[in-house]
Amino acid sequence: MSMKLKSKTRGFLIFLILSSLITSCREYIINTYQVFSNSAMKTPQGYVSQTEVSVHEWLTYMVATTVEMNGQRTSLKQQVEIMKSKMPDLSQNNYCSYVFSSFFRTSDKMSEIVCYDDCLDSYCKIEIAKSALDSINKNRLLDLPVTGVSWEQVQQFLKYKQKLTNECDHKRLKRQPSQLYECYLPTPAQFDSVLTALDSINSFGCELFNYKNALCPDCPGSKKKLKSIMGHNIGNAAVWADSYFPNDFGLYNLKGNVAEMTSEKGIAKGGSFMHYATEADSGKVQTYSTSEVWLGFRVWYRLKK
Numbered sequence: 001m002s003m004k005l006k007s008k009t010r011g012f013l014i015f016l017i018l019s020s021l022i023t024s025c026r027e028y029i030i031n032t033y034q035v036f037s038n039s040a041m042k043t044p045q046g047y048v049s050q051t052e053v054s055v056h057e058w059l060t061y062m063v064a065t066t067v068e069m070n071g072q073r074t075s076l077k078q079q080v081e082i083m084k085s086k087m088p089d090l091s092q093n094n095y096c097s098y099v100f101s102s103f104f105r106t107s108d109k110m111s112e113i114v115c116y117d118d119c120l121d122s123y124c125k126i127e128i129a130k131s132a133l134d135s136i137n138k139n140r141l142l143d144l145p146v147t148g149v150s151w152e153q154v155q156q157f158l159k160y161k162q163k164l165t166n167e168c169d170h171k172r173l174k175r176q177p178s179q180l181y182e183c184y185l186p187t188p189a190q191f192d193s194v195l196t197a198l199d200s201i202n203s204f205g206c207e208l209f210n211y212k213n214a215l216c217p218d219c220p221g222s223k224k225k226l227k228s229i230m231g232h233n234i235g236n237a238a239v240w241a242d243s244y245f246p247n248d249f250g251l252y253n254l255k256g257n258v259a260e261m262t263s264e265k266g267i268a269k270g271g272s273f274m275h276y277a278t279e280a281d282s283g284k285v286q287t288y289s290t291s292e293v294w295l296g297f298r299v300w301y302r303l304k305k
Helices: 055-064 076-086 095-102 130-138 151-173 188-193 229-233
Strands: 013-022 025-030 040-043 046-049 110-117 122-129 181-184 259-261 267-269 300-303
Touching: 055 076, 055 095, 055 110, 055 151, 076 151, 095 130, 110 130, 122 130, 151 181, 188 267
Parallel strands: none
Antiparallel strands: 013 025, 013 110, 040 046, 046 300, 110 122, 181 300, 259 267
């Protein structure tokens, strides 16, 4: 069976971004986000998500497991106590925490996101300040890797992802019941097995992944990069989860951007924007004791026996 999730799952939850044009009319600015917003690529260790888990994917998880899909408009501010266990650390003061915080504040001008679950054919409307929504869309902030989550929170997300993969996807693809997938975090050795060789810069002096002090002023196009928010993030903060070129297995940012949790609590791999390029190499680890602004994860899949 192919695990090209992007083309085959068709998205169980679709976020349709709505913003007001005038009092009596709405313009639908449609951004289609899938629960599996990336492909799972085949590797020697099974299937691995092409990108780090994004802010969008985590937000979808929070909404899908908390808010009743009854077609009504709701404010996540009213759900804050229920969502608390799933909430990233909002004190980390980065773009990731900005996105999540935006759903828990009010403004004179409010817009809404329609969260549609096409597995259950139901939806709900989530309020958000229009100014925040405009900024999120303009800068693709939902495509950043989620950070500020703990290892324990990630275990709950993996259970959700596994249930979604096997139950809803099974209904759509009419897969045989024996073909069930387990979602998991890799061991450090498994992570190293798909970590292909990659220099930190190319022949033009341009960075090839996001590591500490990565942006080189002599690289062609550096001035253009610095005109954007993501350009300023290079070497200083996380960039979009699908940035740079994928490695030989088709995996983005396995080196750099955010370090990735492994099955061993407290051990991460791959380096990040806060680590020097050599710290992303095979055999190197990053340690942590709590959620970090530089720490994320990606989903790995294997057939259940």
